[in-house]
Amino acid sequence: MIVDLNLAKQYLQVDADDDDDLITLLISASESYITNATGKTFDSSCALAQLTALKIISVNYSNRNNVLPGRNVLIPNFIQGDIFKLKYYEVGVKNDNEVQNTV
Structure with missing residues (x-):
């Protein structure tokens, strides 16, 4: 699991249990979207996957009342950029400033 309920609620700034x-x-x-778009499975140890999942959750939660039946919420370009990075993400490969998280 990339994101748990408590983290998602914290990111969404939701205190009540109604939703x-x-x-x-x-x-x-x-998580299904990320897996289908990248062909990879991530967990909570990958910070980019976690942030991407939180962004997708936020977009869908914020637009939950504006979607027509049978239509999906469009994923914004800034999230598509994260998906692209995750698609080519390699475990343990160093970039200029850090070692990436393991999957």
Whole structure:
């Protein structure tokens, strides 16, 4: 699991438990989206995957009342950029300033 319910609620700034089922569904959908778009499975040790999942959850949660039946929320370009990075993410490869997280 990339993101748990508590982290998602903290990111969304949601204190009440009323939307827990919806947020849990959005967590699952964001993880499926990342896996399908990259062909890879990530967990919470990959900070970029975690942040990308949180962004997807936020976009879908914020637009939950504006989506027509049968239509999906479009994923913004800034998230597509993160997906592209994750697609070519390699475990343990050093970039200029850091060692990437392991998957």
